[in-house]
Amino acid sequence: MTTRQITFREAINDALRQEMRRDPTVIVMGEDVAGGASLEHIEGRQEEAWGGVLGVTKGLVQEFGRARVLDTPISESGYIGAAVGAAATGLRPVAELMFVDFFGVCMDQIYNQGAKLRYMFGGKATVPMVVRTMIGAGFRAAGQHSGSHYSVFTHMPGLKTVVPSTPADAKGLLAAAIRDNDPVIFFEHKLLYDVEGPVPDGEYVIPLGQADVKRVGDDVTVVAIGRMVPLALAAAEDLAKTHGIGVEVVDPRTLSPLDAPTILNSVRKTHRLVVVDEDNPRCSVAADLVALVASEALEYLDEAPKMVTAPHAVVPFSPVLEDLYVPSAERIGHVIRTLMGHEIGV
Amino acid sequence: MTTRQITFREAINDALRQEMRRDPTVIVMGEDVAGGASLEHIEGRQEEAWGGVLGVTKGLVQEFGRARVLDTPISESGYIGAAVGAAATGLRPVAELMFVDFFGVCMDQIYNQGAKLRYMFGGKATVPMVVRTMIGAGFRAAGQHSGSHYSVFTHMPGLKTVVPSTPADAKGLLAAAIRDNDPVIFFEHKLLYDVEGPVPDGEYVIPLGQADVKRVGDDVTVVAIGRMVPLALAAAEDLAKTHGIGVEVVDPRTLSPLDAPTILNSVRKTHRLVVVDEDNPRCSVAADLVALVASEALEYLDEAPKMVTAPHAVVPFSPVLEDLYVPSAERIGHVIRTLMGHEIGV
């Protein structure tokens, strides 16, 4: 399979294009996803249209037209609920919730309608929809535009939750999410958009529910989510060099359904667990994974597992505080070293 | 302190009355909380007004009038957001979100506004409000009226979360919640409303953030939440009699802030942990507590901790399925026995 070096942003655009070409029932909707394409002066020069606030859907309206790339009013309940209704009746909508922080204005349609219809209807409905949404701190976007909160969606039965960490994963997982017959929430970290990586050309699909071991190691398992994966990898490289510690980095990729065996097997090998999650700590995915390992593989744990997360605090605006807030490669490295303390004599 | 035997429902009504008498800025608002008190034919016979859909606020409008007991339209964002705005400007609103399942239509006002104003404003605001809301399965109320989901609120910085399990706790904790200067979400299990218990007469306040050891035991710590507390106690009594197992039942009462020391101390004594939570398992409070103990007291654990929760499924309507769905005293007992297996030879 040939690959191209493209950004995370382009990889998502690629996946959308790929699936829209493949299946005419796939539509894209959201605020400014066609970005002013309704304006007269843009007629015929739609490359000037926005393509979402950070340009992820750019160019789609040119290729697929306004009937399949719909700008929406700022009515998240309305249009995400419409995606649910459309999914139940024959379309495959990909709706954009600009920032995950806005889930509070539309969660009912996601979790009480989208996620539950199938079960409550006794299996007599399918809701093949995707909600793409931006997560993550570090953008100086302050308290209402920097959350992650995938835990809230992972908690809810009926939803699948996906957090890619590389451009290739973003493409393959988004394609799988669109083909999936269940509602999938797809979390895109805004600080990853400009990250480049090799991405397979042409059709590329990564099955949901499969974790990826991003780095093999024998001493400690680090499970990291989203943008925490590259940070964990950086910490791992550093520790390999400086302390000879072998860090295994596991990227769950899909949080629900979770690939528990891959995580448990890694811990059974390394006997140590660190979970890195930039979300708030209480009832988090980090806690969920620690609880999983403690319940299922306690006897393999040589040390108490560690969680590296944001604090139980709102994301602060000030850069100095935000930089303290988000887990860093240094902090991850420090926690791993502490955990390995008696082995490496720190 | 003299006590009266009253129901959980009456205890809540008591606390509301107590605090409304004490502080004229306390107001109560929600759908039907004054229950048709605006109707002409009810003028002068307001005891006929509903008092909320399950009668919890009954009689308040008679004593405090319609300016302090406000019926609202079915506009949860609107009136719960109004409670936030009112709290920031001088009132102490107690807003009712009829069922917690409805959080999806108003979460933004709770978590992005109510919970964050203080932090985002650099400490220059207080939001002394309470959201009372019904939780719990077992009522044959099906998929959209039976959730618990306190995990979602516990996850969010800035919110305090309280789940009482007895009438006395309900009264004391609700009073504390109303006096608290932070936003508090107060979860009332609908199957507890008719449960009776001794409740102190007169002013009664239980500080938030203090767990209660509801039963002392040496063999295993069971942390149970809300209606799971009486079930855990029943299981404990049974196991004491039938197997001589000493179960310590810890009721956190406040989930955020959590009284971690009481839970950890109990586990350090018993060396075994079972968490009983009727919410769905992923990213749950159950997982949160297991992760806490695994991170902080791993070396004290003789056995892998166990979670007794609802499955990762929507609450089904059919009574036979719902009875399977909700943890029962039997299931709790069974899990404890399994955990104690090698000690008691099962």
Add this chain to the structure above:
Amino acid sequence: MIKTERGGRVEIQRERLLWIYERMKLIRSFEDAVAELFAAGRIPGFVHLYAGEEAIGVGIMAHLGDDDYITSTHRGHGHCIAKGVSVREMMAELFGKATGSNKGKGGSMHIADVGKGMLGANGIVGGGGPLAVGAGLTLKTLGKKGVTVCFFGDGAAEQGTMHEAMNLASIWKLPVVFVCENNLFAESTPWTYHASVKNIADRAAAYDMPGVVVPAHDVFAVYEVANEAVQRARRGEGPSLIEARGFRFYGHFQGDPLTYRTPEDEARWRAHDPLTLFRARVLDQEFLAEDALDEVDRQVATMIAEATNFAESSAYPADAALLEDVYVSYP
């Protein structure tokens, strides 16, 4: 031609008239039966009954086929029956049986039959508005001729979702008909308290769509305004808002103490029974013969008895059902 209380005239074929009567009667009898079975403890949970509002659902649904969609509310039995969902399966559902429309997993507030275009009762007030927009979007995107009808209560009119849904349907010119069933109360709260507007239909102007108030007890009047709205939608001219003003015979939920309405009000409203009015009108003007109506009554009684038997004698779901259908592809 039959005169409507609005002063208009509608022409309805005999077969269709009989269908209208049969559906209204079936709804009424179903709800009366459910009320009894509930009181007797045979039906668990709680139920919101549609009796008294039959003319709305039936008058509208008389214009729809299986290729059209509806979204419904917590008070959904009538919509289901008018849309053609099997009453046997509905009754079995209320009993929580495996043979129910939703395999017993939904209950009263979630009865659905997507195959029949019935996208579900809904436990969330205002929850159906966005879903209806979505179904309308599917119809438009796939170039189908169908329409979607969104039923919602007067109480739901105060939910933000309805505002968003009506605006969306309007700007996208979707084939959606919004039907506000104004039964004067949201639970115990009178609509004159919760709504800031004289007619909920007046809000149509806020979305640049036609709005009309119609008496909920006159199936002919409902039929008339529904015809206009449905045709408009089918022609691709966009959504409409119909406010049908009427009365529910039972409480908000079955068992509600009803202290918020007076016996006098009740008597006055009950005098406008859509079924009695229908009978009187079609007999008076000799559109249908009394025999034919009586025969319908008998058939309906049999259907209800059969449905109840079916429900009573059906099995509960197997334990395994608990974990089925959370997802499509695996448990």
Add this chain to the structure above:
Amino acid sequence: MIKTERGGRVEIQRERLLWIYERMKLIRSFEDAVAELFAAGRIPGFVHLYAGEEAIGVGIMAHLGDDDYITSTHRGHGHCIAKGVSVREMMAELFGKATGSNKGKGGSMHIADVGKGMLGANGIVGGGGPLAVGAGLTLKTLGKKGVTVCFFGDGAAEQGTMHEAMNLASIWKLPVVFVCENNLFAESTPWTYHASVKNIADRAAAYDMPGVVVPAHDVFAVYEVANEAVQRARRGEGPSLIEARGFRFYGHFQGDPLTYRTPEDEARWRAHDPLTLFRARVLDQEFLAEDALDEVDRQVATMIAEATNFAESSAYPADAALLEDVYVSYP
């Protein structure tokens, strides 16, 4: 008496006129300075600038005092300045400094000063609507004479929260003035696409309140309609809706490529600069002397320079601030 573009007349004392000019100028200069500082990388994050819309905030706030409340939007700098929040503290906030209005923890989208009745800019579109209802409820419940003004954008008009807020304010007859700042776009989406109604102010009828459209560039016209709405609210007669239609000079956020508007549109709109128009009008009719205005310009320039210096030279928050003020009583 000054004639307004609506054809009315307003009488404004010289002092107040000067205040109006000073606030408008201060907003403009603040935003221009922020645009530069942002482009120079001195201000982190992103900022939504109010330049071009000064007449709305100032024309309204001319009727308010510290006992009145406002709720604001993501485009909140102008509202803050008009309500009297210190520009030094605002600028320090944008820099993320400990001396900021929010101790550096809020940034542009959350600037607040509860003591001044400024209940916060808001990162959530439509988020301020319910908060304004709450502030209005406090005023009414405690028997205070204040009013609350709720600013929201044309895009926010499509959020369910605004519907719920307007209905609530109306049924409770709260002293709230809703001000829709229709600057023709929500991000890159034209309001003619996202709104299903000819004037957003027409939606006032859906909530039984008065609604009026006013040109956003004419501070006198805004002053005139605000006077009516604020007085009505103070008299206890309930809410009003004002739609001020105008234009933002900068992009949606600073740095936006602005492809959704044409240079011609831009030129046409910029011709209606509220500051230029104000100057021309008061000079032409000799309400104020040119000197006085020039003196204001100089003072404003000094204030902005000072504010920038203050911001630049202030310290960042201490690490401990990260965990402070999550709760009142403990970290």
